[in-house]
Amino acid sequence: MRRVLTAAVALAIAATLATGCDTGGADQAAPAPSAKGDPSRSAAGTPTASPSTSTTPSDTPTSKPAPKPEKLKSGAKGERVVALQKRLTELGYWNGKPDGSFGGKTQQAVFALQKAAGLGRDGVVGPKTQKALDRGVRPKARSTSGRVIEISKKRQLLMLVTDGEVTEVFNTSTGSNQHYEQEGQTYLADTPSGRFRVSRQIDGWRHAPLGLLWRPKYFNGGIAVHGANSVPPYPASHGCARVSIAAMNYLWTNDKLPLRTKVWVY
Template sequence: MSRRIALTVLVPALIGTMVGVGMAAFRPSERQVVGVEESSSPPVPGSDAPSIPPSRSPSPSPTVERIDPLPTPPASPTPSPTPSPTPSPEPTATPGPGYDVAAVQQRLTDLKYYVGAIDGKAGPATVSAVMAFQKVNGLGADGVVGPLTQAALDNPVTPTLRGGPGTRIEVELSAQVLYFVQGGELSRIMPVSSGSGQSYTTASGGTARSLTPVGTFTIERRISGVREANLGTLYDPMYFYRGWAIHGSNSVPAYPASHGCVRLTRSDALWLFDRAPVGTAVSLYGGTHVFTPGSGAAGTDTPAGDTPADTPPVETAAPAPAPTTPPPAPA
C-alpha cells in the first residue's frame, strides 16, 4: 500500500519536472525568429505552469524601396563642321590706302593722263592713267598709287617728244606709251602694248615674228567699231602701215604682248579714233621687238594685226558687156 502511494506521488512529480524542463528549453527569451517580433511580458512569478508562448505579431509587409533609374547622360552634341573660310576676292589694282582717289584723278588730269570724271572711284580708266604715268616716270607699272608714285605725282617727269606736225601721234616703244599732240600741244598720254617678239603662224601657214614697225607713217584707213582679223579682234583700228594698226584691245598689259600692232584700251582707242582722222602723222621709235619697213627683216612680210588681203578692194568700173552676134537669117 505504501508502495502505491509512493508511486502515485513520484510519477506526477516526474511528469511535472519533465514538462517544466521541456518548456524551459523553449522559452521565448532564448528563441530567435527572424522577422517575428516577440512579446516582452515575463511569466507570472511562482507559477509552475508553463509560460504561454507570446502571440506573434504579423510580420510587416516588406517595404520596397523605389530606386529611380540612373539618369541617362545627355548625348554629346555633334560638333558642327567648321565652315570653310570664304576665299578673299582677287585684289584689283586701285590707288593705295591712305590716298585721296579724287585728288589723284585731278592730278592725272592736269598732267594729261586722265580724261574721266573726278568721282573718287578707282575704275579701269583711273588704273590705266596711273600705269601710263608710272611708265613715263620709270616706275613699276602696276596701276597702284604707292609711296613712290605719290612722290612722283608731286614732282613728275616731263616727257620729251620728237616733234612734227601740230596734230600727230608719237609712240615711244621703249616706255610703252602713246602721246597724242593736237594743235601743237600735248593732249593725252596713254599706255600701250606693242609686239612681243615671239613667233606665230600666219593665215597662209607660214611663220612670222611679232614685230612692230618703226619710222614715220600716216593713218591710211580706219574701221569704226569691231574688226575680226586673222589674229584676233580689233576695236576701232587705225591702220598706219599695211596691216599694222593702232587699235583697242581687251588686254593691254604693261609689257609688249601683241602680234605687232599697238594696243590701247578700248576706251582710249575710241577717244583717239574720234580725234585722229585719216592722214594723221604717226611716229614710232625705240623699243626692241621692232623692224624698219624695207629693211628685209625676217618674218615681217605678213602684217601682224591683219593681212594685205583684208584691205578693202579698190573700186573699179564694171567691164563692158561682150558684143552679141545676131543669128544668121534663115535660108
C-alpha cells in the same frame, strides 16, 4: 706752458673751421641748421626729399610719326581717288572724268605715269608713284610741229602731240617681238619703227585673223592703233598698238586720230 699751447692750437683750429676754408671738414664740424632756416631739412636735421626737376626720357611725351597713307589701287574709292584722277588729268594722262572710283581707266593712266617715270608698272599708287605725281612727271615729244601721234616702243606710251607739246598720254602695248605661227608660217610680232599716216579705219569690231580689233585706225598696212580688252603694261600684241576700249572710244568720239594724221613710231 703745454696747456697754454694746447689752448692756442684749439682756438686756431676753431677759427679755421669757422671761415670754411677747409671744405673737407667743415660740413662735419658745423652745427646742423634748423628746419626753419633750411627748408630742405626736417626739424631733426634730416634732409627732406624735394621734387625732382629733371625729366627722364619716359616722362617726355613722344609724338608718334604720322601713319603713311595707304596705297591706292584698283577697287579703291573716295576723295583720295578723286584727287589722283584730277592730278593725272592735269598732267595729261587720260583717265576719263573723275568719279572717285579706281577702275580700269585710272589703272591704265597710272601704268602710263609709271612708264614715263621709269618705275615698276604695277598700276598701284605707292610712295614712288606719288612722288612722280608730285613732281609732275610727263613724257617729252620728239616731233616739233604739227599734229602727230607718237608711239614710244621703249616706254610703251601713245602720245598726242601738237607743235611739240604732249597733250595727252595713253598706256599702250605694242608688238611682243616674239615669234608666232599663222597658216604654217612663222612671223615676228614686231611694230616697225618709222613715220606713217592714218590711211584707213573701221568704226566697229574688226575680226582679224589674229584677233579682235576695236575701231582700228590703220597706219602701216595691217598695223593699227585699236582698242582691245587686254592692254597690259608691257609689249604683248602681234604688232598693233593697243589701247583700252574706253580710250579708243574717246579718240574716235573726239576725232583725235582723223585720216591723214601723222604717226611716228620709235
